[in-house]
Amino acid sequence: MVHQTDLQDAGKFLQQGNYKRALKAAQLAAKKSPKSAVAPNIIGIATSAIGRPNEAIAHFQKALKLQPDFPEAQKNLAQTLILIGRADTAVALLAKLAATAPNDWQAWFLKAQGELALRRENDALYSTEKAQTAAPRNPAIYHLRSKILLSLGKIKDAIDALETVLQINPDDVLALTQLSLPLARQNRTQEALDVVQKAVALAPDDIPARYRLATQYVEMGDTAEAIKHYTAILAIQPDNPDALEQLTLLRPAAEIGKMEPQIRSALNKAAKNTEERASLFFALAKVLTAKDDTVQARKMLGLANKEMAKLRPYDPVADAAVTRATLDRFAQPEVHFDDAPQGPKPIFVLGLPRSGTTLVETVLGLHPNVAPLGERGTAGFLLRDIIEHNLPFTARDAAALVREDQRLLPDLPEDTVAYIDKMPENYRLVGFLKMTYPNARIAHVRRDPRDIALSMWKSHFSGAVLSYSYDLDWMAEKFNLYAQSMAHWRAVLPGQILDVRYEDLVQDIATTGARMAAFCDLTWHDAMAHPERSTTAVLTLSATQVRRPVHTGSIGKWREDPGILDDFVTRLDPALWGDYLN
Numbered sequence: 001m002v003h004q005t006d007l008q009d010a011g012k013f014l015q016q017g018n019y020k021r022a023l024k025a026a027q028l029a030a031k032k033s034p035k036s037a038v039a040p041n042i043i044g045i046a047t048s049a050i051g052r053p054n055e056a057i058a059h060f061q062k063a064l065k066l067q068p069d070f071p072e073a074q075k076n077l078a079q080t081l082i083l084i085g086r087a088d089t090a091v092a093l094l095a096k097l098a099a100t101a102p103n104d105w106q107a108w109f110l111k112a113q114g115e116l117a118l119r120r121e122n123d124a125l126y127s128t129e130k131a132q133t134a135a136p137r138n139p140a141i142y143h144l145r146s147k148i149l150l151s152l153g154k155i156k157d158a159i160d161a162l163e164t165v166l167q168i169n170p171d172d173v174l175a176l177t178q179l180s181l182p183l184a185r186q187n188r189t190q191e192a193l194d195v196v197q198k199a200v201a202l203a204p205d206d207i208p209a210r211y212r213l214a215t216q217y218v219e220m221g222d223t224a225e226a227i228k229h230y231t232a233i234l235a236i237q238p239d240n241p242d243a244l245e246q247l248t249l250l251r252p253a254a255e256i257g258k259m260e261p262q263i264r265s266a267l268n269k270a271a272k273n274t275e276e277r278a279s280l281f282f283a284l285a286k287v288l289t290a291k292d293d294t295v296q297a298r299k300m301l302g303l304a305n306k307e308m309a310k311l312r313p314y315d316p317v318a319d320a321a322v323t324r325a326t327l328d329r330f331a332q333p334e335v336h337f338d339d340a341p342q343g344p345k346p347i348f349v350l351g352l353p354r355s356g357t358t359l360v361e362t363v364l365g366l367h368p369n370v371a372p373l374g375e376r377g378t379a380g381f382l383l384r385d386i387i388e389h390n391l392p393f394t395a396r397d398a399a400a401l402v403r404e405d406q407r408l409l410p411d412l413p414e415d416t417v418a419y420i421d422k423m424p425e426n427y428r429l430v431g432f433l434k435m436t437y438p439n440a441r442i443a444h445v446r447r448d449p450r451d452i453a454l455s456m457w458k459s460h461f462s463g464a465v466l467s468y469s470y471d472l473d474w475m476a477e478k479f480n481l482y483a484q485s486m487a488h489w490r491a492v493l494p495g496q497i498l499d500v501r502y503e504d505l506v507q508d509i510a511t512t513g514a515r516m517a518a519f520c521d522l523t524w525h526d527a528m529a530h531p532e533r534s535t536t537a538v539l540t541l542s543a544t545q546v547r548r549p550v551h552t553g554s555i556g557k558w559r560e561d562p563g564i565l566d567d568f569v570t571r572l573d574p575a576l577w578g579d580y581l582n
Helices: 004-016 019-032 038-049 053-066 071-083 087-100 105-117 121-134 139-151 155-168 173-185 189-202 207-220 223-236 241-250 253-269 275-290 294-311 316-329 357-365 378-388 395-407 424-436 449-457 472-492 502-507 509-519 562-569 574-581
Strands: 345-351 370-372 418-421 441-446 497-501
Touching: 004 019, 004 038, 019 038, 038 053, 038 071, 053 071, 071 087, 071 105, 087 105, 105 121, 105 139, 121 139, 139 155, 139 173, 155 173, 173 189, 173 207, 189 207, 207 223, 207 241, 223 241, 241 253, 241 275, 253 275, 275 294, 316 378, 316 424, 316 472, 345 357, 345 424, 357 370, 357 418, 357 441, 357 502, 357 509, 378 395, 378 424, 395 424, 424 441, 424 472, 441 509, 449 472, 449 562, 449 574, 472 497, 472 562, 472 574, 497 502, 497 509, 502 509
Parallel strands: 345 418, 345 441, 370 418, 441 497
Antiparallel strands: none
């Protein structure tokens, strides 16, 4: 057993994170004992860890050829398959392993990871439940479960999972950090701040914790504290792209210009085809704008959006097919409920992102009996499978959706008569929303498409929902699709959608706001004309803009640099956008 010493060394080096030395020791062991399955398994682990996952797969397969019932090699192979995007193969392998070893929590855990990658979230939840049964106090399982639940829009349940982690270990920095955002989404702002402050106190150099704390302050409107913590990140990691980008959005123009050398230095080190590089291009565009270098700023925006378009491609053909299938369901929408569901009624504020939906929500949300809940998105999550697979939607399905949607609502004050769901993408779901909530009010925000497009072109969005915004042709296709959708809903639901022109709202907030309130069966309060006084946290890119007094400065902003949008404007359908383009 002369190879055992080499295997022990390899295992020791793995624990130390010294993967190159682990690889050498395991290779030596494999030469001395070519029939040992342990050596190729360790070689596979080390090879994957140093960034060669495809090569690692061959070593795990060799280990399994030598010892077919080697569970560690099976799990390592599955984990690597998930890493390289072959989750379907991994899940099939893990299903067999879990069937023969039902108490192997790692097998169920990895299976859940693979199922999540395949967007089989409900299967993934079941696998985490099996893993929990085998290892009820393993925090990694609850971390994964919270991630799955968030992907389903089940924010309350995700909070429960993370709070379970903290029951196991109250000082789990990752759980404290990850808990902050879902708490904020549930309007539990102070708790969201408290948990991430604790995370930073426990680990001052933990960049994700510090970043989340800074972002929480942005959402709360405390720009000074946000700048302080983004700056602290740069003291830890001077080239951090996210912190650099955020600071260009928050610092005064005079200070932004001074950031150029640091941003260019970080850009020289950033890998191509990465979101980090795109962040730095966006940041540099902001710097150059502050220095009145319009030509170079436009060039940087082009590079930033080009980088993001490669990372997050948009398929306009597939999107159009799904949208048209949804519209076809509702040639003549039927309301399945004789009576509206009990409780506060929903007000859905929808439209294109950057159209003014946050402003409309803030105005209505200043009514003392209205709860502004931000971009919930719950309805879209609950309807996803029905829409994507064109499944039937019956009265029973509608009732089930209402029950689950209301279960996931945050706790509302007793005197709440209405709550606001400001998810712009809900424009696709209007038929479903009116079927499930016949008493719902729908406020649709309209704005000059050129102003929206320019704002989008200058913005770096989180997630993949707005991937169309990184290409001007894609953007035009999406805008036309959106306008077609709203024309359809107005035709089949006459009088049930209030169109709110952004331009009218900012020019005369009292008149337009009062019209919005009346449509929602609300009494107008003078305080609603001052959205800048709202203390409600804002979790979108509008967090800083909405804190300022309402102004008309953004109307016609596109005229300052009209050429940048030529490709976009030429593809807009004048039949849909004529009231703005003529």
